[in-house]
Amino acid sequence: QVQLVESGGGLVQAGGSLRLSCAASGRTFSLYGMGWFRQAPGKEREFVAGINRSGGSTAYADSVKGRFTTSRDNTKNTVYLQMNSLKPEDTAVYYCAADYTLWITRREEEYDYWGQGTQVTVSS
Secondary structure (H helix, E strand, C coil), X not given: XXXXXXXXXXXXXXXXXXXXXXXXXXXXXXXXXXXXXXXXXXXXXXXXXXXXXXXXXXXXXCXXXXXXXXXXXXXXXXXXXXXXXXXXXXXXXEEEEEECCCCCCCCHHHCCEECCCEEEEEEC
């Protein structure tokens, strides 16, 4: 079992930055690829970013590429999402998820564990 707890969400003006954190329980965090997803009101949940077990490989949705960066610290059982140049369309509940795999997957049905989500609101 892996429990995930996100933090760092909030209200920010367009052009601002936020850093989300996702803390994982358990001693096997380094065996999981991690993903970030978001769900805006009235929309389906979508892939935002992913990072492999070691942190050596990442992937991003086109809509956030160049603005968001994901990283992880396996000694702290934590994955991060640095969000810069935020836009109102980035407003959503952001979730982290863990996938017991070597690879990065964009498909939410592949993920085994999910956090409760953290709200990010970007004002114009």
